[in-house]
Amino acid sequence: MAELTLVNPYPDALTGVEMRYCPGCTHGTAHRLVAEVIDELGVKDRTVAIATVGCSVYAYEYFDTDAVQASHGRGPAVATGIKRVHPDSVVFTYQGDGDLASIGMAEVVHAAARAENFTIIFINNAVFGMTQGQMAPTTLLGQKTTTSPRGRTVAEAGHPIRICELLDTLDGAAFLAREALTTPARIRSAKRSIRRAFETQLAGAGFSLVELLSICPQWWGMDVLEAIDHVEDTMIEYYPVRVFRDRLGEEEGGGDA
Amino acid sequence: MSEQRQRVLITGNEATAEGGIAGGCRHFFGYPITPQNKIPEYMSEHLPPIGGVYLQAESEVAAINMVYGAAAAGARAMTTSSSPGISLMQEGLSYMLGTELPCVIVNMVRGGPGLGNVAAAQSDYWLATRGAGHGDGRCITLTPYSVQELHEFTAGAFEIADRYRNPVCVLADAILASMMEPCELLPRREPSPPERPWAVGPHDPAERERNIVNSLWVDHNLMEAVNLRIEERYRQAAEEITDWEEFGSDDPEVVLCAYGISARICESAVGQAAQAGVRTRLIRPKTVFPFPRAPYARWAERVERMLVVELSMGQFVEDVLLSVEGRCQVDLLGRAGGSMPTVADVVERVVALAGKAGGH
Amino acid sequence: MPKVVIDAERCKQCMLCVRYCPRASLRLSDATTSKGYHPVEQHDEEACTGCAICALVCPSVCIEVYR
Ligand SMILES: Cc1ncc(C[n+]2csc(CCOP(=O)(O)OP(=O)(O)O)c2C)c(N)n1
Ligand code: SF4
Ligand SMILES: [Mg+2]
Numbered sequence: 001m002a003e004l005t006l007v008n009p010y011p012d013a014l015t016g017v018e019m020r021y022c023p024g025c026t027h028g029t030a031h032r033l034v035a036e037v038i039d040e041l042g043v044k045d046r047t048v049a050i051a052t053v054g055c056s057v058y059a060y061e062y063f064d065t066d067a068v069q070a071s072h073g074r075g076p077a078v079a080t081g082i083k084r085v086h087p088d089s090v091v092f093t094y095q096g097d098g099d100l101a102s103i104g105m106a107e108v109v110h111a112a113a114r115a116e117n118f119t120i121i122f123i124n125n126a127v128f129g130m131t132q133g134q135m136a137p138t139t140l141l142g143q144k145t146t147t148s149p150r151g152r153t154v155a156e157a158g159h160p161i162r163i164c165e166l167l168d169t170l171d172g173a174a175f176l177a178r179e180a181l182t183t184p185a186r187i188r189s190a191k192r193s194i195r196r197a198f199e200t201q202l203a204g205a206g207f208s209l210v211e212l213l214s215i216c217p218q219w220w221g222m223d224v225l226e227a228i229d230h231v232e233d234t235m236i237e238y239y240p241v242r243v244f245r246d247r248l249g250e251e252e253g254g255g256d257a
Numbered sequence: 258m259s260e261q262r263q264r265v266l267i268t269g270n271e272a273t274a275e276g277g278i279a280g281g282c283r284h285f286f287g288y289p290i291t292p293q294n295k296i297p298e299y300m301s302e303h304l305p306p307i308g309g310v311y312l313q314a315e316s317e318v319a320a321i322n323m324v325y326g327a328a329a330a331g332a333r334a335m336t337t338s339s340s341p342g343i344s345l346m347q348e349g350l351s352y353m354l355g356t357e358l359p360c361v362i363v364n365m366v367r368g369g370p371g372l373g374n375v376a377a378a379q380s381d382y383w384l385a386t387r388g389a390g391h392g393d394g395r396c397i398t399l400t401p402y403s404v405q406e407l408h409e410f411t412a413g414a415f416e417i418a419d420r421y422r423n424p425v426c427v428l429a430d431a432i433l434a435s436m437m438e439p440c441e442l443l444p445r446r447e448p449s450p451p452e453r454p455w456a457v458g459p460h461d462p463a464e465r466e467r468n469i470v471n472s473l474w475v476d477h478n479l480m481e482a483v484n485l486r487i488e489e490r491y492r493q494a495a496e497e498i499t500d501w502e503e504f505g506s507d508d509p510e511v512v513l514c515a516y517g518i519s520a521r522i523c524e525s526a527v528g529q530a531a532q533a534g535v536r537t538r539l540i541r542p543k544t545v546f547p548f549p550r551a552p553y554a555r556w557a558e559r560v561e562r563m564l565v566v567e568l569s570m571g572q573f574v575e576d577v578l579l580s581v582e583g584r585c586q587v588d589l590l591g592r593a594g595g596s597m598p599t600v601a602d603v604v605e606r607v608v609a610l611a612g613k614a615g616g617h
Numbered sequence: 618m619p620k621v622v623i624d625a626e627r628c629k630q631c632m633l634c635v636r637y638c639p640r641a642s643l644r645l646s647d648a649t650t651s652k653g654y655h656p657v658e659q660h661d662e663e664a665c666t667g668c669a670i671c672a673l674v675c676p677s678v679c680i681e682v683y684r
Contacts, residue, residue: 005683007667007672008680008681010681011678014678019678023630023654024629024631024632026676028678029674032676032678045459045460045461046458048457057473058473066457067468068325068471069469069470070326070352071352074349077322077323077326078329079326080312080326081286081322081323081324081330081334082326082327082329083326084327085284085326085331086330086458089330089459106318107315107322110314183637184670223632224631225632228636
């Protein structure tokens with residue numbers, strides 16, 4: 001019998017420190033995919049991870065790369081500063097929906113408009129996880145959170161924000177995709193987009209962002225499998241999963257359009 | 258020094274910007290606000306041709322966080338603003354304190370509170386010397402009083418920021434920002450900051466471990482250790498860089514206390530008070546954090562009255578009070594919101610105080 | 618025959634691998650981890666094809682697949 005080989009070695013770009021996420025929380029999946037991409041592209045020694053404020057605040061303990069911990073929402077500004085000093089570095093921010101779509105909206109929009117050459121991994125779990133389940137700008141209408149106890153209404157809190165669609169109006173964005181960390185097929189697709197985003201940065205093509213629909217069973221009041229089904233059945237309807245923009249692809253595939 | 262220095266007639270803003278370049282700054286991030294717009298304009302013209310970076314941020318919040326990123330990446334980075342913009346930078350400064358990163362910020366103070374006006378004020382004294390956002394820790398704060406000093410202090414601020422791994426604030430005002438004076442320019446230094454073994458960026462893993470720039474310490478002992486380290490640097494800074502100038506009578510009846518533009522007024526008042534028959538001496542801090550307590554304490558033993566002149570309703574005066582520790586009477590001539598005392602106002606107060614001084 | 622190795626101590630009983638294993642070769646064990654979870658175990662080694670879908674969906678990065 002042939003010798004067995006390990007088909008999924010633990011990513012070199014993860015430290016191996018046990019991640020402190022709730023059971024089933026797909027923050028862990030997102031970390032693994034990003035680390036695998038860093039390994040595949042061989043850029044670990046020039047990568048700087050920007051940890052932000054949210055459940056992923058300890059990202060600097062999990063990614064085995066240089067790292068800077070940024071204040072709430074300011075990751076894109078910090079990434080801009082680093083990238084302007086070291087254009088040859090590979091920089092990514094890792095931001096939740098509170099961090100990016102609420103307090104940090106100005107920073108992400110302007111980084112995209114300036115075509116800043118870094119990558120954002122945007123975890124949309126439609127809730128403020130770390131602070132115990134308050135409403136996020138991405139919370140769906142009708143969704144109950146600790147600050148929308150009767151369910152989000154338009155009258156009280158307006159409409160949820162679709163970040164990819166919003167950034168898709170900006171010429172500086174070179175890669176924009178929304179993926180979901182649910183089924184095996186979708187997770188594979190998410191990894192392809194993450195890889196594409198980093199490739200966009202390596203090509204110097206400008207701003208890249210991958211939005212990952214992610215579960216927060218803890219504050220959605222669901223078990224893990226129910227939460228996965230909720231993304232599939234409800235969240236994706238409002239937040240369509242697709243590649244919005246792929247400048248590299250447009251250039252490469254220009255002939256067969 | 259034998260090097261030939263260029264002597265030019267320029268505004269305080271330009272002298273500040275050129276001071277930054279002379280000090281080795283090649284990364285500038287800012288957001289326009291009067292009365293310091295000439296600084297970002299100057300930087301946008303002069304930095305790119307010498308391989309530097311000028312970036313107009315979307316806000317002061319973003320600007321200070323770009324400085325944070327650039328400093329974390331090892332660069333000598335700088336931002337400049339005026340009062341409302343400095344308010345917005347407080348959180349970013351707190352993170353830079355927590356991560357022990359060097360940077361230089363310049364505050365051309367204007368009248369406040371609120372949107373205020375664009376006239377000269379000194380009402381951000383607490384913001385500069387007590388501030389830097391939440392938590393312990395402060396900005397090392399330099400107080401130039403001329404265009405020449407704006408230039409030199411800004412250039413020197415990078416050295417100080419590096420030495421103590423702490424943000425350094427150059428605290429001036431709307432008049433110093435826009436007035437023109439002759440200024441001897443320092444040569445533009447190559448950006449050659451000291452070794453930064455803690456900086457992030459591309460590296461050879463054989464040469465160093467990965468670097469983490471972080472201010473989150475859930476273990477309170479580790480968090481306190483950061484604070485103790487910062488505090489120790491302040492103690493060191495107090496010994497090494499505390500600076501002031503004294504001017505006037507060696508046998509004063511009244512000691513004048515003022516920094517920055519107020520010290521310019523007081524300098525003139527020293528002469529005019531003498532003509533009015535009152536001997537005065539001016540103690541002018543060039544650093545206000547660390548604060549030159551010694552000269553105030555020393556003169557408090559020898560005079561009965563000091564007069565603090567500042568463009569605020571009383572902020573700097575508290576440091577003077579802390580220094581004299583009740584050894585003499587301290588009076589305040591404070592104007593606010595962009596209003597200024599005249600030299601005659603100061604002399605009048607000095608004469609009145611001198612009359613009182615002997616009379617009890 | 619392929620082999621699945623689970624770092625039981627890191628397993629948080631989220632059930633994602635159990636749900637998505639196309640051959641239904643995984644289940645919760647009766648054991649209890651120090652954090653109080655019942656970790657996953659492979660109960661039907663014969664069925665496993667080594668497809669590594671369990672590892673793909675595992676947020677705890679605690680499954681190794683050998684093939
Ligand atoms: C300036 C500031 N305001 C508020 C907070 C508190 N805070 C911490 S995390 C967070 C929300 C995080 O939500 P999100 O970004 O969606 O991340 P998640 O935890 O859901 O992954 C808030 C409001 C903070 N740390 N700093
Ligand atoms: S609170 Fe929500 S987002 Fe945070 S770790 Fe738990 S499941 Fe994940
Ligand atoms: Mg969230």
